[in-house]
Amino acid sequence: MRYLSITGFLPDEAKDDSLQFELLIKDYELNQALAQLTESKSLDDLEPGELEMTDTQIKQAAELLNTEFPEGLEYFIGTRALS
Structure with a gap:
Protein backbone atom coordinates (compact mmCIF):
# COMPACT_ATOMS: atom_id res chain seq x y z
CA MET A 1 0.00 0.00 0.00
CA ARG A 2 1.16 3.50 -0.78
CA TYR A 3 0.83 6.70 1.17
CA LEU A 4 1.97 10.31 0.77
CA SER A 5 4.62 12.31 2.54
CA ILE A 6 5.28 16.02 2.53
CA THR A 7 8.85 17.22 2.92
CA GLY A 8 10.23 20.72 3.30
CA PHE A 9 13.67 22.04 2.43
CA LEU A 10 15.36 25.41 2.53
CA PRO A 11 15.40 27.23 -0.83
CA ASP A 12 18.29 26.37 -3.17
CA GLU A 13 20.09 29.67 -2.47
CA ALA A 14 20.54 28.59 1.16
CA LYS A 15 22.96 25.87 -0.05
CA ASP A 16 21.61 23.54 2.64
CA ASP A 17 19.80 20.48 1.34
CA SER A 18 19.05 18.95 4.74
CA LEU A 19 15.48 17.94 5.50
CA GLN A 20 13.74 20.67 7.51
CA PHE A 21 10.20 19.25 7.68
CA GLU A 22 8.61 15.85 7.12
CA LEU A 23 5.02 14.72 7.49
CA LEU A 24 3.92 11.17 6.70
CA ILE A 25 0.22 10.85 5.92
CA LYS A 26 -0.99 7.31 6.51
CA ASP A 27 -4.75 7.94 6.76
CA TYR A 28 -6.37 6.61 3.57
CA GLU A 29 -8.98 9.37 3.21
CA LEU A 30 -6.41 12.13 3.75
CA ASN A 31 -4.10 10.53 1.18
CA GLN A 32 -6.94 10.46 -1.36
CA ALA A 33 -7.82 14.10 -0.65
CA LEU A 34 -4.18 15.20 -0.99
CA ALA A 35 -3.76 13.26 -4.24
CA GLN A 36 -6.80 15.08 -5.65
CA LEU A 37 -5.54 18.42 -4.33
CA THR A 38 -2.06 18.14 -5.83
CA GLU A 39 -2.54 16.13 -9.02
CA SER A 40 -6.30 15.72 -9.51
CA LYS A 41 -5.85 11.94 -9.42
CA SER A 42 -6.56 9.13 -7.00
CA LEU A 43 -3.68 7.85 -4.89
CA ASP A 44 -3.54 4.64 -6.93
CA ASP A 45 -3.06 6.64 -10.14
CA LEU A 46 -0.10 8.69 -8.89
CA GLU A 47 3.30 7.97 -10.38
CA PRO A 48 6.21 7.35 -8.00
CA GLY A 49 8.33 10.39 -7.22
CA GLU A 50 7.94 13.84 -5.77
CA LEU A 51 6.18 16.97 -6.98
CA GLU A 52 6.89 20.51 -5.78
CA MET A 53 3.84 22.02 -4.12
CA THR A 54 2.51 25.45 -4.99
CA ASP A 55 1.75 28.05 -2.32
CA THR A 56 -1.98 27.43 -2.84
CA GLN A 57 -1.53 23.67 -2.44
CA ILE A 77 4.74 15.79 -1.92
CA GLY A 78 5.51 12.25 -2.97
CA THR A 79 4.41 8.65 -2.75
CA ARG A 80 5.94 6.18 -0.34
CA ALA A 81 5.45 2.45 0.07
CA LEU A 82 4.06 1.26 3.36
CA SER A 83 6.33 -1.38 4.84
Whole structure:
Protein backbone atom coordinates (compact mmCIF):
# COMPACT_ATOMS: atom_id res chain seq x y z
CA MET A 1 0.00 0.00 0.00
CA ARG A 2 1.16 3.50 -0.78
CA TYR A 3 0.83 6.70 1.17
CA LEU A 4 1.97 10.31 0.77
CA SER A 5 4.62 12.31 2.54
CA ILE A 6 5.28 16.02 2.53
CA THR A 7 8.85 17.22 2.92
CA GLY A 8 10.23 20.72 3.30
CA PHE A 9 13.67 22.04 2.43
CA LEU A 10 15.36 25.41 2.53
CA PRO A 11 15.40 27.23 -0.83
CA ASP A 12 18.29 26.37 -3.17
CA GLU A 13 20.09 29.67 -2.47
CA ALA A 14 20.54 28.59 1.16
CA LYS A 15 22.96 25.87 -0.05
CA ASP A 16 21.61 23.54 2.64
CA ASP A 17 19.80 20.48 1.34
CA SER A 18 19.05 18.95 4.74
CA LEU A 19 15.48 17.94 5.50
CA GLN A 20 13.74 20.67 7.51
CA PHE A 21 10.20 19.25 7.68
CA GLU A 22 8.61 15.85 7.12
CA LEU A 23 5.02 14.72 7.49
CA LEU A 24 3.92 11.17 6.70
CA ILE A 25 0.22 10.85 5.92
CA LYS A 26 -0.99 7.31 6.51
CA ASP A 27 -4.75 7.94 6.76
CA TYR A 28 -6.37 6.61 3.57
CA GLU A 29 -8.98 9.37 3.21
CA LEU A 30 -6.41 12.13 3.75
CA ASN A 31 -4.10 10.53 1.18
CA GLN A 32 -6.94 10.46 -1.36
CA ALA A 33 -7.82 14.10 -0.65
CA LEU A 34 -4.18 15.20 -0.99
CA ALA A 35 -3.76 13.26 -4.24
CA GLN A 36 -6.80 15.08 -5.65
CA LEU A 37 -5.54 18.42 -4.33
CA THR A 38 -2.06 18.14 -5.83
CA GLU A 39 -2.54 16.13 -9.02
CA SER A 40 -6.30 15.72 -9.51
CA LYS A 41 -5.85 11.94 -9.42
CA SER A 42 -6.56 9.13 -7.00
CA LEU A 43 -3.68 7.85 -4.89
CA ASP A 44 -3.54 4.64 -6.93
CA ASP A 45 -3.06 6.64 -10.14
CA LEU A 46 -0.10 8.69 -8.89
CA GLU A 47 3.30 7.97 -10.38
CA PRO A 48 6.21 7.35 -8.00
CA GLY A 49 8.33 10.39 -7.22
CA GLU A 50 7.94 13.84 -5.77
CA LEU A 51 6.18 16.97 -6.98
CA GLU A 52 6.89 20.51 -5.78
CA MET A 53 3.84 22.02 -4.12
CA THR A 54 2.51 25.45 -4.99
CA ASP A 55 1.75 28.05 -2.32
CA THR A 56 -1.98 27.43 -2.84
CA GLN A 57 -1.53 23.67 -2.44
CA ILE A 58 0.48 24.20 0.75
CA LYS A 59 -2.28 26.38 2.24
CA GLN A 60 -4.97 23.88 1.27
CA ALA A 61 -2.94 20.95 2.66
CA ALA A 62 -2.36 22.83 5.93
CA GLU A 63 -6.12 23.31 6.32
CA LEU A 64 -6.92 19.73 5.34
CA LEU A 65 -4.32 18.27 7.70
CA ASN A 66 -4.85 20.87 10.45
CA THR A 67 -1.07 21.38 10.47
CA GLU A 68 1.11 24.46 10.37
CA PHE A 69 3.84 24.38 7.75
CA PRO A 70 6.95 26.42 8.65
CA GLU A 71 7.37 29.46 6.42
CA GLY A 72 10.32 29.91 4.09
CA LEU A 73 10.62 26.29 2.95
CA GLU A 74 10.04 24.66 -0.41
CA TYR A 75 7.61 21.77 -0.06
CA PHE A 76 7.33 18.54 -2.01
CA ILE A 77 4.74 15.79 -1.92
CA GLY A 78 5.51 12.25 -2.97
CA THR A 79 4.41 8.65 -2.75
CA ARG A 80 5.94 6.18 -0.34
CA ALA A 81 5.45 2.45 0.07
CA LEU A 82 4.06 1.26 3.36
CA SER A 83 6.33 -1.38 4.84
